[in-house]
Amino acid sequence: MIKIAEPIIKKAEISAVTKVLQSGRLAQGPQVEKLEHEFSRLCRVKYAVAVSSGTSALFAGLYSLGLKPRDEVITTPFSFMAGVNAIILLGGRPVFIDIEEQTLNLDPAKIKPALTARTKAILAVNLYGQPADYQEINQIGRKYRLGVIEDAAQSIGAEYKKRPSGSLADLGCFSLYASKNITAGEGGMITTNQARLFQKAKRFSNQGLGLRKPYDYHQLGLNLRMTEMQAALALVQLKRLKKLTRKRQLISKEYNQSFSQIKGLIPPSLAPSRTHVYHQYTLRVTPAFKLSRDQLARFLAKKGIETRVHYPLPLHLYPHLKELGYKKGDFPMAEKVSQEVLSLPVHPLLKSQEVKYIIKTINKI
Ligand SMILES: *Cc1c(COP(=O)(O)O)cnc(C)c1O
Numbered sequence: 001m002i003k004i005a006e007p008i009i010k011k012a013e014i015s016a017v018t019k020v021l022q023s024g025r026l027a028q029g030p031q032v033e034k035l036e037h038e039f040s041r042l043c044r045v046k047y048a049v050a051v052s053s054g055t056s057a058l059f060a061g062l063y064s065l066g067l068k069p070r071d072e073v074i075t076t077p078f079s080f081m082a083g084v085n086a087i088i089l090l091g092g093r094p095v096f097i098d099i100e101e102q103t104l105n106l107d108p109a110k111i112k113p114a115l116t117a118r119t120k121a122i123l124a125v126n127l128y129g130q131p132a133d134y135q136e137i138n139q140i141g142r143k144y145r146l147g148v149i150e151d152a153a154q155s156i157g158a159e160y161k162k163r164p165s166g167s168l169a170d171l172g173c174f175s176l177y178a179s180k181n182i183t184a185g186e187g188g189m190i191t192t193n194q195a196r197l198f199q200k201a202k203r204f205s206n207q208g209l210g211l212r213k214p215y216d217y218h219q220l221g222l223n224l225r226m227t228e229m230q231a232a233l234a235l236v237q238l239k240r241l242k243k244l245t246r247k248r249q250l251i252s253k254e255y256n257q258s259f260s261q262i263k264g265l266i267p268p269s270l271a272p273s274r275t276h277v278y279h280q281y282t283l284r285v286t287p288a289f290k291l292s293r294d295q296l297a298r299f300l301a302k303k304g305i306e307t308r309v310h311y312p313l314p315l316h317l318y319p320h321l322k323e324l325g326y327k328k329g330d331f332p333m334a335e336k337v338s339q340e341v342l343s344l345p346v347h348p349l350l351k352s353q354e355v356k357y358i359i360k361t362i363n364k365i
Contacts, residue, residue, distance in 0.1 A: 002358065004306040005179035006349045008237070008244070016232040023228075028206075031231035038238055039174070039189050042157075043166030047198035049190040050231060051205050054153040054175025056224035057188035059086040061171040062121065063220075064190075064200035065147035067092045071120035074146075076106040077314040077326075078334040079125040083151050084315050092120070094324065096316050098331040103127070103271050104282075104341075107333075108136035121147040126155035126165060128268065128310070128343075129181070129248075129277035134160055134168040141170075149173060152191075154279035156181050157245045161273045166191040171201070176230070181244060181279050182237035184230035247348035248278040251355050255281055255344065258359045264289025265362075266340075280310055281346035284337060290365050293342050300344075303361050308343045 020031060032050045039048040051057050062083075067073065069091030075083060077096040084094045097110035104127050111122060122141055124132040134150070141148040152158075153175035155165040166172035166189075176187030190201045200219065203209060208221030256267045266284035270276050285293040297307045314334040316326035328335065344358060 002305050002345050002350070002354050003347075004308045004343065004345050005347050007178050007183050008240070008349060010236075012236045013233050016236050017229050020228045020232045026228050028225050029228050031228045031235065032226050035226075035231040035234050035238070036189070038235065039166070039191060042238070042241070043164045043172060043191045045167045045172070045191045045193045047192050047195070049198065049202045049205055050226040051188040051190060051224045052226055053186050053224075054151075054173060054177060054180075054188040055082040055086060056205065057173035057175070057190045058083045058123075058149070058151065059089065059222075060201045060204045060224055061149050061173050061190055061197075062086050062090055062092070062123075063204050064171065064197045065121050065149070067120055070118060072116060072118045073121045073123050074106075074111055074114050074119060075123040076125050076127075076334070077316045077331050078104060078311065078338065079127060079151070079315065080153070080311065081315060081318070082153070083123050083125065083149075084321070087123070088321075093118075094123075094315075094321075095119070096314075096326065096331060098333045099337070100133075100271075101333060101337075102269050103130055103132070104337060105130065105132035106137075108133050108140065111137070111140050115144060119144065119146060121149060123149045123151060124169065125151040125153075126158060128282050129154050129158055129279040130268070130270065131155055131158050131160040131165055131168060131274045133271070138169065147171070153177075153180065153188075155277055157241055158277045159275045167193065170194060171197055176234050176237075181248070181277060182234065182241055184226070184234035184237070187226050187230045187234060244348045245277050248281075248346055249276070251346050251350060252276070252278045252281050254355055254359065255346070258363065259283060262289070262363070278346050280308075280343040282310060282341050282343045284340040285342050286340055293340055296362075296365070297342055299365070300358075300361065305358055305361065306345060309338075309341060310343050311341075312338060314338050 148169035176184035
């Protein structure tokens with residue numbers, strides 16, 4: 001089976017983690033500090049806070065923006081659930097707006113009509129590895145004094161107008177989960193240029209403690225800390241990021257050249273002034289194609305090619321969000337594409353014959 005995602009663990013990773021285990025220092029220490037430093041360099045921001053997951057990063061990020069019960073956060077219904085769960089756990093209310101057809105990211109033109117006196121923030125997601133339209137989003141954010149968060153879980157290394165993901169909003173939130181472009185097994189990172197947000201997020205991730213004395217509680221907090229093993233693993237991975245990203249982009253280019261010729265398939269499309277790091281290579285399988293999306297997925301599985309649907313149901317239609325009052329038909333674009341999307345393997349461990357085999361298998365249909 002050609003897998004949809006595979007972590008790359010080489011001798012360097014094993015040796016780095018082993019060294020940490022032998023050092024006796026397992027919780028926050030020099031590796032975590034170094035990873036934070038490297039992330040702030042990568043994203044060209046002043047500050048970075050390492051945390052235990054991408055979800056932790058979003059939770060701490062939303063808390064740092066001052067999200068209070070009944071505050072509203074405008075966000076996309078076509079994403080992973082983490083950001084929405086974090087909003088609700090803080091007592092806030094996700095307010096969904098529909099997505100743009102080209103990038104499948106939230107449509108900035110739909111933000112203004114969704115604003116109310118309770119709107120506190122905008123949470124944009126860089127879906128599949130392509131940044132959302134931050135010029136438009138930030139303009140609205142500034143005008144109405146809203147915090148803007150970039151869910152960069154899928155977009156490490158991507159750029160928008162020559163600026164790196166992680167620096168595109170007030171806060172960037174990354175994930176280092178096992179299937180992400182680089183991994184720490186589990187892990188996350190918050191990036192920002194604002195000292196106040198940095199301090200709040202840093203404290204929140206560590207029981208609300210101040211940065212100097214012990215038992216110096218300043219605010220609410222949790223334990224969302226990253227371990228030294230995770231940081232050591234991520235540091236090795238980070239060194240390979242450029243190479244791994246280029247590989248994803250090259251595979252995607254081959255896919256695009258072939259699949260754009262096939263009636264009924266819509267390959268991912270890149271909007272102006274941004275780069276795509278292809279955390280997922282996601283096709284739209286429209287009714288004009290020979291097979292339905294699910295038929296194509298089953299066919300490819302039989303041929304030994306694993307695929308995945310990102311995402312099968314828009315967030316507003318999940319049962320635990322019923323109280324928000326949304327219904328089918330509220331976000332036509334998100335609902336339509338959730339029936340059409342299919343992600344193919346695009347990870348850097350794919351061999352060139354495997355890429356050719358995937359292309360040939362789809363072309364045969
Ligand atoms: C993976 C992911 C997250 C959550 O990250 P975890 O590290 O799994 O908690 C959040 N948002 C998006 C868009 C993701 O892809």
